[in-house]
Amino acid sequence: MASTRATARQQQTPLSDERERQKQAAARTAAELVRDGMRLGLGSGTTVAHLLPAIAARGLEGVRCAATSPATEAAALALGLVVEPLDELGELDLAIDGADEIAPSGWLIKGGGGAHTREKIVAASARSFVVIASAEKAVEELTPPVPLELVAFGVQRTLACVGDARLREAPPTPDGGLLADYLAPVGDPAELAAHLESLPGVVEHGLFAPQMVSLVLIADEQRVRRVRGAKRGSAELA
Numbered sequence: 001m002a003s004t005r006a007t008a009r010q011q012q013t014p015l016s017d018e019r020e021r022q023k024q025a026a027a028r029t030a031a032e033l034v035r036d037g038m039r040l041g042l043g044s045g046t047t048v049a050h051l052l053p054a055i056a057a058r059g060l061e062g063v064r065c066a067a068t069s070p071a072t073e074a075a076a077l078a079l080g081l082v083v084e085p086l087d088e089l090g091e092l093d094l095a096i097d098g099a100d101e102i103a104p105s106g107w108l109i110k111g112g113g114g115a116h117t118r119e120k121i122v123a124a125s126a127r128s129f130v131v132i133a134s135a136e137k138a139v140e141e142l143t144p145p146v147p148l149e150l151v152a153f154g155v156q157r158t159l160a161c162v163g164d165a166r167l168r169e170a171p172p173t174p175d176g177g178l179l180a181d182y183l184a185p186v187g188d189p190a191e192l193a194a195h196l197e198s199l200p201g202v203v204e205h206g207l208f209a210p211q212m213v214s215l216v217l218i219a220d221e222q223r224v225r226r227v228r229g230a231k232r233g234s235a236e237l238a
């Protein structure tokens with residue numbers, strides 16, 4: 001299910017304990033942003049796996065969550081969090097999610113776990129979107145792979161139009177899409193995003209524009225750094 005980048009990152013290395021500690025530190029900081037009664041979007045992945053118990057441990061009242069993947073939904077329910085369909089919650093107060101890469105420009109790559117379509121819908125449904133990450137996710141420039149979700153019909157034609165891309169060996173998404181990865185250099189993320197969005201058969205890509213992001217919390221060995229995003233209303237979180 002994981003892309004090449006995510007698979008490499010998940011290998012056990014001497015650094016992995018420190019990375020987990022950083023993910024947990026960022027997740028715990030984000031959990032402090034949740035308030036009683038919030039409608040909350042929950043992302044997917046190993047960093048979000050640290051977020052869920054941190055939210056549950058706060059014992060907040062009336063928090064209603066929308067999950068971006070079956071795995072997140074199951075984990076949240078097991079911790080006693082309330083999970084409802086996004087359409088029942090409507091606009092969300094806050095969504096919190098991980099990322100695969102974060103560029104200085106504020107562009108993100110997401111979707112290493114293949115959940116980027118739902119993640120983008122949830123992020124766009126939230127008044128504030130907070131990204132949580134360990135230090136190695138902050139990069140000088142975005143690099144491939146860029147995750148894609150494609151319509152199954154005519155998928156080889158769609159891949160040919162995308163360019164340098166290949167299907168992942170992964171089950172279809174919960175929405176029936178096929179996962180693939182764009183493998184050529186990213187270059188200008190806005191141009192690549194526009195190219196991918198122009199192609200019939202591309203359901204969604206993993207490039208998230210800076211305008212979607214309110215706040216990035218990046219944990220390193222010393223502290224959790226807060227980087228304000230370009231989304232309107234970001235100041236209240238930073």
Ligand code: 5RP
Pocket residue numbers: 006043044045046047048097098099100109110111112113114115116119
């Ligand atoms: C899943 C995602 C994840 O947020 C992203 O892959 C980061 O995952 P992790 O926290 O495990 O490094 O976009 O589709």
